[in-house]
Amino acid sequence: MDQVKNISSINRIIKELPNDVVIGEFAGRDSVAAIIKALEDESINRILPVASFSPTEYGDFKSLESNYSMMVDRIRDLYGSKKVIFPLIYHSNFDLWSVINGRFVDKIIRKFGFYSPCIGCHAYLHLIRAVIAAKLGKKVICGERESHDGRVKINQLPDSIDTYIKIARHFDVGLLTPLRHMEDGTEVEDLIGWNWEEGKDHQSCSFSGNYSDIKGNVTYDENKIKAYLDNYIYPVCIILGELIIQNENATKKEMMNKLSSLTW
16 A cells, blocks of 8 residues: 555654654554543543554455544544544554464464464554554554454454563553453444444455354364463564564564574
């Protein structure tokens, strides 16, 4: 997308912002609801929404701009000029996604007896925003929910969310999860304030539903996922996050070299 900004242009933008600005992850319905919910906190008054993508996404990207406009209108209706939403920016790092989620698939399966790109993808999405947030208000708002009207997503299991929070905390960033225990989707709809059906009006992913059977049933081994989180996702994200902080334009080769000392 032509709106995607490199890290140099991101840095120019954030240098002009107050240091209490909070990053708002901007993606689907839950992330928008999370931003609106987080603004109930009197200490959160300025939000920079950041849209980030994985290389597996396709389809409707144009709706991001209209969803952003509707969110701004909703927040203006709720708070007037008391809350500030800065223009939406875009930033992705496909090399980082590839190293975390693609390069070691065979070894991950052999080591942990389990693989799904969804957990690592969410870790990636939180990590690249956390690196930006570390230069501002050191907070990122995300829309992770443990249950979606009773449906389970392995990338939003309690252990998964706890790991994302732990990764952000390593970089002195708080990952805020205001919807974490909001199971009822109607609560999300009420926060948003307009008719936005779940799963609609945003881009799609090639791997959507990969951990469920043909009927949509989800089965998983909690111990295998926990081992994968503790012994792969967490250390890999810490190593790569530290590399990016030191070298914001690190190449895929440099990322791979940095992981060469990892034993797992």
